Amino acid sequence: MSKSQEWIDRGLTHVAATYGRYPLVADCGDGCWLLDVDGKRYLDFLAGVAVNNLGHCHPKVVKAIQEQAGKLLHCSNFYHIPQQIELAELLCTHSFGDRVFFCNSGVEANEAAIKLARKYSYENHGKERNEVITAVASFHGRTLAGISATGQDKVKEGFAPMLPGFKHVPFGDFEAMRAAVGPNTCAIMLEPVQGEGGVNIPPAGYLQSIRELCDENNLLLIFDEVQVGCGRTGSLFAYQQEGVEPDIMTLAKALAGGPPIGAMISREKHAGALGPGTHGSTFGGNPLLASAALAAMKVYLEDGVLENCRKTGDYLRAKLEELQEKYDFVVEVRGRGLIIGMELNIAGGEMVKTALERGLLINCTVDKVLRFVPPLIIDTDEIDQMIEILEGIFAEYQEKK
Numbered sequence: 001m002s003k004s005q006e007w008i009d010r011g012l013t014h015v016a017a018t019y020g021r022y023p024l025v026a027d028c029g030d031g032c033w034l035l036d037v038d039g040k041r042y043l044d045f046l047a048g049v050a051v052n053n054l055g056h057c058h059p060k061v062v063k064a065i066q067e068q069a070g071k072l073l074h075c076s077n078f079y080h081i082p083q084q085i086e087l088a089e090l091l092c093t094h095s096f097g098d099r100v101f102f103c104n105s106g107v108e109a110n111e112a113a114i115k116l117a118r119k120y121s122y123e124n125h126g127k128e129r130n131e132v133i134t135a136v137a138s139f140h141g142r143t144l145a146g147i148s149a150t151g152q153d154k155v156k157e158g159f160a161p162m163l164p165g166f167k168h169v170p171f172g173d174f175e176a177m178r179a180a181v182g183p184n185t186c187a188i189m190l191e192p193v194q195g196e197g198g199v200n201i202p203p204a205g206y207l208q209s210i211r212e213l214c215d216e217n218n219l220l221l222i223f224d225e226v227q228v229g230c231g232r233t234g235s236l237f238a239y240q241q242e243g244v245e246p247d248i249m250t251l252a253k254a255l256a257g258g259p260p261i262g263a264m265i266s267r268e269k270h271a272g273a274l275g276p277g278t279h280g281s282t283f284g285g286n287p288l289l290a291s292a293a294l295a296a297m298k299v300y301l302e303d304g305v306l307e308n309c310r311k312t313g314d315y316l317r318a319k320l321e322e323l324q325e326k327y328d329f330v331v332e333v334r335g336r337g338l339i340i341g342m343e344l345n346i347a348g349g350e351m352v353k354t355a356l357e358r359g360l361l362i363n364c365t366v367d368k369v370l371r372f373v374p375p376l377i378i379d380t381d382e383i384d385q386m387i388e389i390l391e392g393i394f395a396e397y398q399e400k401k
């Protein structure tokens with residue numbers, strides 16, 4: 001029996017069965033490649049779901065972790081933490097924000113954002129004003145507030161009652177949003193590009209109109225950039241491409257290039273609503289994770305990563321569009337930078353399995369959208385290898401039809 005199979009069998013017994021896992025047992029990573037315990041190499045166009053934006057084991061991130069690990073692993077937020085301070089400074093220097101709350105995941109960052117929006121509105125606009133409007137097909141995480149905010153029924157089933165105070169409107173439909181805003185609305189929360197919902201790009205001017213709607217009604221605009229922040233779309237943050245600034249932005253996934261950290265960035269005007277004792281996290285922004293994120297952020301900013309993302313993103317998109325021309329089951333290719341969705345008119349799950357067998361990691365969201373989110377350090381040669389495998393699968397599928 002292979003080493004992989006032994007682990008897979010053992011994994012069935014004591015690990016919670018919350019994921020439908022593919023038969024890959026991860027061992028180590030190198031750049032855009034993931035290796036399993038039997039030594040098989042996989043070209044990684046999933047990147048830990050847009051986490052390994054710097055590839056696997058980026059040397060500068062690894063070095064920062066190694067150095068910090070020998071110095072101080074954890075320290076309570078009762079005290080001041082230099083690495084956390086530096087990281088907050090860096091995030092604010094390069095964004096609209098003034099203050100950063102650190103946590104450990106995307107959903108926690110969103111939770112903090114929702115709490116801040118509610119608390120600010122409670123203090124400034126009255127106790128009744130606590131409703132947050134989000135988009136249909138959005139994804140905001142898996143806690144009870146996260147699934148309440150998420151605009152997809154499938155994540156809510158069996159977990160009722162949801163947290164009150166959320167409304168969902170179709171993504172990209174400004175009139176629907178305007179109609180949904182009421183006297184109790186305190187915030188609008190959107191992904192600037194929807195990730196899990198199928199790589200959905202908003203129509204031109206939509207986010208700008210939402211910004212104006214928020215200003216007219218004194219609403220906080222929250223951008224969930226957990227998936228599309230940290231260089232993914234070709235700018236450090238996705239909102240920068242539209243020139244529309246939010247009041248709160250949430251980050252996680254790729255912020256430290258692998259290790260778990262989340263951040264909720266806000267403006268001075270609102271941040272004070274979460275004063276001492278109102279919110280917290282034991283691990284949030286601890287020395288180990290903050291030093292990893294600091295190292296990762298410097299790489300995003302200094303090592304040509306964003307430029308490479310834009311360049312290779314265009315290349316990948318053009319290659320996928322060539323496939324679209326050739327194969328009539330491809331409906332649309334859409335994306336920004338290196339988050340690209342390829343919508344099919346057939347289910348994509350089997351193709352993902354075949355790709356895995358052939359050493360390629362991709363993913364399929366909402367049944368029919370193949371999603372490509374490789375590390376931002378990918379090169380055109382690796383893209384060509386990916387396309388070759390994908391085209392092989394497409395050609396076989398076409399024949400079978």
Ligand SMILES: *Cc1c(COP(=O)(O)O)cnc(C)c1O
Nearest residue numbers: 105106107139140141195226227
């Ligand atoms: C992944 C994701 C989350 C949840 O992040 P976790 O770290 O899994 O809690 C929230 N919002 C968006 C847009 C995401 O892609």
